[in-house]
Amino acid sequence: AKSVFFKQSDVPEVTELTWLLTTLTPMPMLENCHSYKDKLNKGLKPNHGLFSYPVLMASDILIYDSNIVPVGKDQKQHVEVTRDIAGKFNQTYGETFVIPEPRIRDEVAAVPGTDGQKMSKSYDNTIEIFGDEKPLRKKVLRLVMDSRPPEEPKPDADKNIAIQLLKLFATQEVAKETENKLREGGLGYGDLKKTLFEHYWEYFAEARAKRAELENNLDYVSQVLRKSAEKARALATTVLDRAKNNCGLS
Template identity: 40%
Template sequence: MKESTQNLENLDIQKMKSNKKRFLTGIKPTGEVHIGNYFGAIKPCIEQSQDKDNEVILMCVDWHGLTNKNEIFRPGELSHPLIALYLALGFNINDNSIVLQSNFPQIQENSWYLSCVTASGMLERSHAYKDALANGKTPTAGLLFYPALMSSDILTFDSHFVPVGKDQAQHLEYASDMAQLFNNAVKKNVFNIPKAIIQETPTLVGTDGERKMSKSYDNVIPIFSTKKELERKVKEIKTDSKGLDDPKDPNTCTIFQIFKSFASPQAISYMEERLKRGIGYGYGHAKKDFIDEHEKVFGAYREKYEYYLNDINAVRKLLRPGYERAHSYAEQVTKRAREALNLKNYW
């Protein structure tokens, strides 16, 4: 196994034919996008796409959302709004790609090849499968085979790097194990194993001031909403009993902790200084500044978001060059797999 790993690492280097580093990032369409999503995943991905040394393939993984059969239509409904949001917020589509997972049959094909060399017990031991069952999901075959599909996502585009959180590190381990099992079975280096980039993004607290910001806890601040809805959500942010003129600790102030995840450096310094001084600056003032800054940061993108949301043909046109690049990568990998298996083509 060590020898195979070394060969694949050499293949990694050989695959970097250009100076660009190819990153694969997956996003699952599961509901309204909030500031916690922006802070943890959207902003880092957009910044990565704006680095001229990178090529980012951002994949909306709608097939993964189908594993919740009680909401099986939601991924299809939510994928376009999610793609529109990334475009509106500044993802650099000129040099990178945004693709929809279900538009790439090569992913399903490679998932089957990987499944055929993987023990069923390995799938049953995956954290994603066990956590889903623990949270009451029905143990469908799709849920069981989730790790194989995830591994195929990672391997199908010959990516060099995959940014993941600590809780997702097992996905890269599974992809690596399955790739090596397949490569050993066919005695060829078919699948190139990318390197994991473990992201150390802090968890953003929700409006309740206790748990992480999550739709399941109903403690979120949306990115795009009406001003009335935003005001209602901001009013819900939990505060302590300190008065208008009392000094306040920004490190324990929920308003400030959420605020600094999206605000400009100048706005962050302004609120931090006034909270510490306290004189004439209460939580009501902080919430008003929060709303104003939210509108300043995200309001400028709302019109563009509405445009992309309502014109799918314009979005298709923007995505087409990236689709062509991603399709080329996926076809190369899948062709290697078919040839290694000596599969025939009569079409």
């Protein structure tokens, strides 16, 4: 299957549907969103964009009649908010939106960042896919570990950040073998982080090469984005018109 790859800003119907959905979205629902409360707890000053972001996400899902939404564990609540908003709209104005279901793969339900929190640009703890080798290697080698010596067994090896990340990039056999070595003692953290970087760098090698190729063919990229946006807008317009018609705005 192929994805329709486009810029959200090329589909203005999303913004219009967002406004429509806000008229039915209770404030307490948004106040209880984990991501909003988490950012407030970290000292981020609240604004309307942050507060109403889950409604924009709901619009982005509902406007394409999405039935399955692949998300991480931390994003499940956003799909639940989307379901609640869509359900309330359908109950108020008749069947309008498809009620989506979240799909969470256990092995990537939560990806840890360099500081042990979930990986997020907001927390400045990401390991970039397309960065340069030297700074990325340095970032991986700076992963903070505890002070236990290599020879000491580590029964909590599965909780180690490097092990958790390695499971995303290495084969199951390599990841399990490395985890067992760390658990039994004899594997130093420095060697563990070097192993992680090697598998990380190799895992995204093909993607980096493809990106470099596309950077030298931006006309093709623009063409793909334009055609994909046309396809996305065709569906988005249909869903938006359905919503406006059902609530008496057209």
